[in-house]
Amino acid sequence: MADLSATLEQGPVRLEPLAEHHLEPLRMACAEDQDIWEIYPVSMLDENFDKAIQTFHDTSNWVRFAVINADTGKLVGMSNYINPDPMTKVTEIGGTYIAPSVRGSGFNGVMKQLMIDHAFANGFTRIEFRVDTRNKRSMAAVLKLGAQHEGTLRKNRVTWTGYVRDTAVFGLLKEEWTR
Template sequence: MNTFFEQNIILEDEFVQLRPLLETDVAHLLSISENEPETWKYSQIKADGKENLIHYIKLALHAKQLQTQFPFIVFDKKQQKYAGSTRFYDIQFHNQTLQLGYTWYGKDFRGTGLNKHCKFLLLQFAFEILNMERVEFRADNNNERSIAAMKSIGCTVEGVLRSNMPTGEGTSRRDSIVLSILREEWLGTVKENLKQKLQTK
């Protein structure tokens, strides 16, 4: 087994801490799960309600066992509360690529700068520790808030995959927008630009 998936990876700054997601984290995320169903409007896998949250975390940890994903729980140090979750997925060490997504936060943590801090830590780890050449992001092409957030951290839009997959409800299909950051872009301008934005929050 690749030892990366066994590591207790902690990513943190003065604003946020990301640590590996655990089964017991159901308790930390339950309030958002039960009271903020709109959080998963565009999600493929819903975590609304305790039963769905348990299922969501189990799926994430199973994918980690399969060495394709590494899920984190997000802790907001300013509010001293757990804010949500995010993860690396479709991890391909042989191609030096991964995707960053499955990101969601409770409503009290949106628009606070938390996401930019998380993304800075995750991108820095991906490019400078894991030595990735490309980090990819995808979203429902109708999810304007998510797309705006990805553009604001320095992602480049590559295009739209038409009728890419079923929606979370399974009643229709969605178009998926694809964005990315390359290693040379991160080391060139994206890292410094994002760091400057962190200092304004």
Template sequence: MRIAAVPLEDRFVRLEPFEAGLREAVRAALDCDAEAWAGMVGSAQGEHFDGWWDAALAAMQAGTRIAYAVRRRSDGAVVGTTSLYEINPAYRRCEIGSTFYRPEARGGAINPACKRLLLGHAFEAGAVRVEIITDALNARSQAAILKLGARAEGVLRKHKITWTGRARDTAVFAVIDDHWPEVRDGLDRRLAGFA
């Protein structure tokens, strides 16, 4: 499995791998909604952005992450970020995460479009498993993940420490290659419903 760091796009979004020219657009997109950041493992808001950005680039250099700026196609605005990360070629698995969208970009086509592109890219590269994890306290995120077609696999207790110091339980979801055609078709039907 080799997942290439290339742009991905459909009629709703263009996912652009991080590079220096995107830094300020991503910073501006993420500098909002302090309440949402409070539940994340790491923060990219305000003073935390530079360290977060540098860590993302280092992980890209190491081949364990592909961090993307999410550009909304309708107006060209960068409205968030998402990543393929914890990339493990030996086990043919990765995760989708480090996802944050500006509030006005939530609840429409942006998230399912991003997930459709990322899942397709990973499975086309030979992945057999793609995980999506979230805070066990985040019911909204869990509902969104289930709506994508991922299957719930359980909760890892005290799995991560958030940037605020809280020991976080993590709800684990996954799509495996056996289920990808069904999930893909469901996402395609869902996206076809957006104008």
């Protein structure tokens, strides 16, 4: 997992391993979209932010990134490798949030490309994405990357609001990656 934790940069996107100095700017970035958190498994708003960060710190099998707009130097979100397993060579990319200011600009595509390239360069052969089926924008973005919808886990996760969500599972194999 240590090999996955690196600074990655291309064009306007810079991913830095999440550190203490990123937390307050991340809190501010998360607050830029009050409505999106209804479809996330956890809330990163207000008093929920500190609880979520503590939960992340207690989870050792995630590689966390602060997402920076390299053009402005502003922190605009976060993303993660979740449960990277060097034995099976599978990792998930998820827990991603980007601020409205960079959505729809191609920023997310570059960010995911950096993460996918980096995972495959580090020996992983499969990347998974798990998305709440209510999050149509994220599902469309994952499909644009070339990932395949492999199925939907019905009512498999309780979110912070108490909603029991369905989770769409997507997979991307190294040999399918054409970027």
